[in-house]
Amino acid sequence: MLLPRRSPPGRPRRAAIAPARDPLRAMTGSATSPSPHARSAGLPNTRTFNSTRHNAAANLALGLILLATIVEAALLAGEATSADSSRPFHWLTMVVLMVITVAGVGSFALMRRRVDELEKLSASMQEALRAKDAAEAANMVKQRYLATVSHEIRSPLNAIYGYAQLVEQQNDVDPRQAARVIRRCCEHITTLSEGLLDIAQLDSGVLRLRHEAIDLPDFLDQLTWMVRPGAEAKGLAFHLQTVGRIPAVVRTDPGRLRQALLNLIGNAVKFTASGSVTLRVAYRGQIATFDIIDTGPGIAEEDQQRVFDPYERADGSAQGVGLGLPITKAIVRILGGDLKLASTPGQGSCFTVTLMLPEPIRALDPQATQRKIIGYEGDRRRILVVDDEAEQRDLLQHYLTACDFHVTTAASGAEALALCAECAFDLVMLDISMPGMTGWETGARIRELCGSQVRIAMASANAQEFHRPETDKASHDHFFVKPYRLDDLADGIGALLGLSWQWESTGETPEEPAGSARGKRLPKRALEHVERLRERIHIGHVRGIEAEIAMLAQAAPDHGRLVSALYAALDEFDLAGLLRLLEEA
Incomplete structure (x- = not known):
């Protein structure tokens, strides 16, 4: 056993280390x-x-x-x-x-x-x-965006409600003008609804755009009709000013541009207590400038950058959730433009949107949107409309019957299968969200039953349905988004069935059916742009592609069909299709 030793002589004894209690x-x-x-x-x-x-x-x-x-x-x-x-x-x-x-x-x-x-x-x-x-x-962003949408919906709803009452009371108002305003407001509400699904894409800076040729003066007039009632209700004057020449037709995404401008004008009306709000528009060298000027309280210089941050407001006492400007800035950037602010406290603010809005080579036919389809060349076609909502079936049946189709309706997938077993249809239009058998299941069963000779078009109010990974694209040929736009229905059905439409005004087709973009040989001055366009396509530079198409359109004014086909392929981001069109040119 080991025992503790005594310390040697002369060496001080070491104190024992007593462990602490803790x-x-x-x-x-x-x-x-x-x-x-x-x-x-x-x-x-x-x-x-x-x-x-x-x-x-x-x-x-x-x-x-x-x-x-x-x-x-x-x-x-x-x-x-x-x-x-x-x-x-x-x-x-x-x-x-x-x-x-x-x-x-x-x-x-x-x-x-x-x-x-x-x-x-x-x-x-x-x-x-x-x-x-x-x-x-992230959850707070979504919750506050939902609250913001409620505010943004009120402006178009106010216009819809107001014009509906005027027409109902038979006041001195043009019914066609009222109908146009109501339609534009409905389109804006649809855009807002789609924005709820786009919020995740917006956060990542990726948002699907739909470029098309629009009548710019008419676009500005409709915008004025939408915002003026709200401004006048606050005792404010609203002015639309145009500086210099404004082109009749430009190419852009009208829904996104309308959303951005309405956000800015709505903010100006909201924070201006007295005076006026002005929308000033200028155009030069394919660059459009939109100035939204108000006589409100203004924003201090140290707060001007902060107002573009989520949930921030220059005045802490102001109402609102502070998401309108950040979302607007993101939309403008995705459109390829820029948003700037100039403000003086006590005098007002000016938000400036700068965008490239190219002019298409071929102007819009002002009568084209007003002409009514009365039929098509060839034998009468049979269409089956399948939707569990009676109102949706009645809408399609009314429109398609007016276009000279033989229309049959069904309220369920099982009923549609029974009808397909008895009769051969040229086109089946299926709603996706049906109880029991969904549109996807019904389409797959119809494809097995009837083969590839029948065309199948899906329809849904949820545009994201088409982009789901599990979507079986072999079971359908086209996808329509609700609410239906009659022009989109005509374009889609015409492409599916290869139709040449007959119009009420002339009885002739306004243009040849979609197909070959080939025509006369491109002039030598356009070949340089073709080569640059190929380079942009190979690297996937979308803005560069759009700019080169615009330059090609100027260099080859007689090839409007090719330019339109290139723009259509770009809208779908079909790079292979762009290259194919250039090879055929």
């Missing part, structure tokens, strides 16, 4: 309780976690002290036994002390590993808390 508590203090935030998040408290790390460090320090004491005891024992090496337990004592030393080193390594593990766990917990905060922020 060395970790003595070095670090009492543990903290979890914070309410951590308890509500279901995660360990960060303060408690930091205390644990301090405890581990204290444990490591204590281990180092113990290890030093063990080594010193071994050295003292060696000095004592070296004087009398004949003692029987000398070597046994050395072995035991070596074992104790090794055990101390092992304890040190174990405590060090424990500290490393706690540090890694602490980093993981910090990352989890950051992820939780990010998720809460």
Whole structure:
């Protein structure tokens, strides 16, 4: 048995190391309780976690002290036994002390590993808390965007409600003008609804655009009709000013442009107590400038950048959720433009939108949108309309019958299958969201039953249905988005069935059916743009492609059909189709 030795003469006796009752508590203090935030998040408290790390460090320090004491005891024992090496337990004592030393080193390594593990766990917990905060922020974006949409919907709803009452009371208002305003307002509400689905794409800077040729003066007039009632209700004057020449037709995404301008004008009306709001439009070198000028309180210079941040407002007392400007800026940038702000406190503000709006080579036919389809060349075609909502079936039946189709309707997938077994249809139009058998299932069954000779078109109010990974594109040939636009219906059905329409005004087709873009050979001055266009296509530079198509249109004014086909392929981001069109040109 090993006994403690007395200290050698002349050497002071070392004090025994008395272990503390709780060395970790003595070095670090009492543990903290979890914070309410951590308890509500279901995660360990960060303060408690930091205390644990301090405890581990204290444990490591204590281990180092113990290890030093063990080594010193071994050295003292060696000095004592070296004087009398004949003692029987000398070597046994050395072995035991070596074992104790090794055990101390092992304890040190174990405590060090424990500290490393706690540090890694602490980093993981910090990352989890950051992820939780990010998720809460993203959820807040969606909730506040929903609240913002409610405000944005009120302007077009006000115009719809007002004109509906005027027409109902038979006041001195042009019914056709009222119908145009109501239609434009409905299109804007549809755009807002689609924006709810686009919010995730908007966050990532990727938003699907739909470019088309629009009548710019008519677009501005309709915008004025939509916002003027709200301005006048606040006692404000609204002015539309055009500077210089404004082109009759430009190419852009009208829904997104309308959404951006309405957001800015709506903000100006909202924050202006008296005076006026002005929309000033200028156009030069295919660049359009839209200035929204108000006589409101203005924005201080130090706040002008902050108003473009989510949830921020220049005036903390102002009402609203602060998402209109950030969303508008994102839309303008995706359209390829820029949004700037100039403001003087006490005088007002001016938001400027700058966009490239190219003029198409072939102007719009002003009568084309007013002409009515009365039929088509060739034999009469049979169409089956399948929808569980009677109003949707009646709408399609009324329109298609007026276009000289033989229309049959069904309220379910099972009824549609029974009709397809009895009769051969040229086209089947299926609603996707039907109870029981969905449109996708019905389409697949009809494809098995009738083969490829029948055309199948899907329809849904959810545009995202078409982009789902599980969508079986082999079971259908086309996709329509509700609410239906009659022009889109005519274009889609005409392409599916290869029809040449007959129109009420002339009885002739306005243009040849879609197909070959080939015509006369391109002039030499256009070939350079063709080569540049190929380069842009190979690298996927969308804005460069659009710019080169515009330059090609100027260099080859007689090839409007090719230019239109190129724009259509670009809208679908069909790069292979663009190259194919250039090869055929």
